Amino acid sequence: MVASGAASIAPGTVYFLDNSSLSFKPKSGGGRMTSSDGSIVTGSSARDPARVTEIQGAWWIHGHWPMDDMWPGSRPEDDADCKTLFYNIIHDYKEGTHERTRSLPKPPFAHTSAHIESRRQGASDDADQRYKLFVFGDSFADTGNVPMSDKSGTSRAWYYPYGSSDYDHDKKPTGRFSNGMVQSDFVAKILGRDESPPAERLRGQNGVDPFGMNFAVGGAGAYEVSREAPTLGEQIDKFMRLVRHGIIDEDLKDSVALVAFSGSHDYARVNMSSYADIVAVAKNVVDTIADGVDRLQELGVQKVLVNSLPPLGCRPWWSRSNNYTACYGPQDVVTSVHNMYLKQKLGESDTILLLDLNTIFIKIIVSHGSSPFKHRFTPCCDSFDPVGYCGQEDEDGDVQYSVCSVPDQSFYWDYMHPTQAGWKAVMEQLEEPIKGFLDI
Template identity: 40%
Template sequence: MVMVVLLLLCCGGLVLVVADESMAAGKGDGGCPGGDRQPLWVFGDSYADTGNLGNLGRELTHAWYDPYGRTFPRHPTGRFSDGRVLTDFVASAVGIPTPVAYKLRRRAPGDLLARGMNFAVGGSGVLDTGYFQRNISAQIDLFQKQLRGCAPTGVALVVVSGNDYSAVVDKNNGTGAAIAYIPTVVRGLREQLRRLRDDVGMRKVVVTNLHPMGCTPYFTRPLNYSGCDPLANAGADQHNAALRSVLDELDPANRTFLLLDLHTPFVAFVNDAAVNSSSSTTTRFPVRLRPCCVTSKADGYCGQQDDAGNRQYTVCDDPDRHFYWDDVHPTQAAWAAVAVAFTPAIHAFLST
């Protein structure tokens, strides 16, 4: 897997409230979070990033350029999708508008900061990925500085989508090397989860498991988008089993940590087994393994242009029919469908 480098909207009963980008005007850099709603603190990668990856040019930071943001808010916002991403939907499940991105904090008034803050940045991992982005440990460092002595409240969301493994694949040119790296990554993740609870003082921490990585278009493209890569999916399964064991050891009573299951709904919508079933999930996304935004080059990317400014990609007419937006990131419609599956678990977790 390459760099993983993820109003009011009603979707299957889920009501989503997202802050308009224009609201982040004015000043403000802190104050202790307060109010009746729980703030959300987000750590992770591009599945969760809502604008923290700086604009370093189209080749390095695709999400700041067309066609990203085409569905919402109809222009690029640094989200790796045609619209909203995982953070937006988790915030809705928690009952708050989307928290401000750390990069935009100085333009956000205090009432926005009371929602929490998003430290996730595209390309990051549990460990150093080589993509020159703050890993989760460094993101937690920023969180502690932002608290400025305040007692932490609310919910932490930790999103790990596979950059640690993609970096190993890029370096060693093989999925087998990434699978061998799983114990190292999970040990590192365990330490950061322990740190959030014991050192920072968070009492509610939500951590995602891995989606079926072998079903992302990056892996399905060599198969002409006809099937998933079984070895990459096996690696995701091993990561998830190891993470489950870590959480059982850290929190046997399941009071502090919630394993947010992204894997099961992803499988239901995109895995080969689903296409042969009579489940309605097979018709929700008629195009499961081919992305909406398709590069015309084998090593290209969504949004790529040549030196003359000519597009080196095509975009589908209806992203809602596609589960994936680009080679690794879901569409807004896909995230909305997945959120319907995980929202009840978040509600139950926060009620205890």
């Protein structure tokens, strides 16, 4: 939200702008005071509304306002959105938009100057800056939306060895289901960013990046979920609320959405011996994805990227039945049926691009002699327990997994997810189609 090296935008901060004439009015009147040196304006009491006012070229925000006066139906977890509202006020002013009524909870007292030089955080000088990115899906794209908790198969992405090759984050786990970057990060790189926009769950801590937001949650499904993780529809519901409340800019014409589901949960309980059951489940899943895309476009999202299903039978979870030497054929029936219906539903639109993960995964994994990976089926992080997970420890703290010495030589990181190098190889082949689709 601010230029590299500057403090993050937050209430209680002085900002120096090029212009001067913005006032911020809450829903009801309130007094204000000016300090003796003329540098601060604030409410006249702790219950007075917050104000943003220009004084000697500086903008100051301070005060308190109850959350239920901000908008109907607001939730306690929205308290931290005050910094986003402040950003929107400043941004609207710089874009020439007229005064907008807002009110803010009481911020922590701070006094930090920063120059607002860029609408989007982490932009390189020559990056294409047109598109905001909004991400929906599961662990293929999640960058920290699964809550951190005691280590388990669900929360494992917050623990070593996850993130162990992620030099951009000091080789520490960040909630990504890989040893480093995941698909949403590489889509963001194609748009000229350093990484995916922040996870929605962390917006109270990090604020809202005007470049976009990531709603994907590990364990989610488009239609079916195996635990308390939001479906695609529920992720879009949250996105819609944030747009309606002004937390996300309602102007979405320069935006692109990534819908990235791996199929792990939607097809977890399908009857593989029944083609009719596979077809029925696939139709439900694809219809749900298509409905979600329609909703995003009705909200104003301009372009949508949608994953095809990758070859499920090539994942280590299934290929281990062949000693990690070949894909498990029956699972690929699911992939074929899903992708056939997906193409029928979404393949003829100028505003939707299907990302053909199936073809690219197969080209990398199955094609003999042309794969850049020494280990195409064997996961880099392999659990000793066939139903265990990467990172698992026993009651004594002894590791119950092994990690390969050179992760970049493995396509898969764990039983389900590519390594950072695997995702890089996949997205390199999708970079030109995406750029052509977005005209960048």
